[in-house]
Amino acid sequence: xxxxxxxxxxxxxxxxxxxxxxxxxxxxxxxxxxxxxxxxxxxxxxxxxxxxxxxxxxxxxxxxxxxxxxxxxxxxxxxxxxxxxxxxxxxxxxxxxxxxxxxxxxxxxxxxxxxxxxxxxxxxxxxxxxxxxxxxxxxxxxxxxxxx
Numbered sequence: 001x002x003x004x005x006x007x008x009x010x011x012x013x014x015x016x017x018x019x020x021x022x023x024x025x026x027x028x029x030x031x032x033x034x035x036x037x038x039x040x041x042x043x044x045x046x047x048x049x050x051x052x053x054x055x056x057x058x059x060x061x062x063x064x065x066x067x068x069x070x071x072x073x074x075x076x077x078x079x080x081x082x083x084x085x086x087x088x089x090x091x092x093x094x095x096x097x098x099x100x101x102x103x104x105x106x107x108x109x110x111x112x113x114x115x116x117x118x119x120x121x122x123x124x125x126x127x128x129x130x131x132x133x134x135x136x137x138x139x140x141x142x143x144x145x146x147x148x
Contacts, residue, residue: 011053012132018045019125026118029109037106040114 022043032038 007056008135011049012128014049016128018043018049019121019128022121026114026121029114033109033111035107039108
């Protein structure tokens with residue numbers, strides 16, 4: 001396998017794509033904070049990315065990671081809102097509009113919540129770019145040490 005197409009690299013690519021898409025959604029929400037009947041737009045990609053990683057690694061249903069607050073289905077008839085994609089490359093973002101209204105004019109955007117989401121998303125993006133930078137620095141160091 002090519003060193004630059006490792007699972008870590010593919011996961012970081014998809015995670016960075018997801019955070020960029022989330023940033024656009026948050027910016028749209030902020031721009032439409034005063035638009036009557038506008039509904040908040042959300043981007044969710046973490047669950048699909050986690051399931052893609054598990055599928056790519058061949059994890060069984062019993063060894064899957066469940067984040068805090070997640071529910072595990074106990075019956076095959078339970079609804080699974082996060083189908084397992086085939087691989088990390090197939091993982092994609094889910095964009096959904098909320099139905100919640102904060103104001104009498106039907107607008108569903110709370111600016112304080114959006115600013116908190118923006119700060120959190122920015123921190124996640126910055127952390128992932130630092131991880132990407134460190135990954136490439138490790139590649140560079142390995143090439144220097146090998147005499148390439």
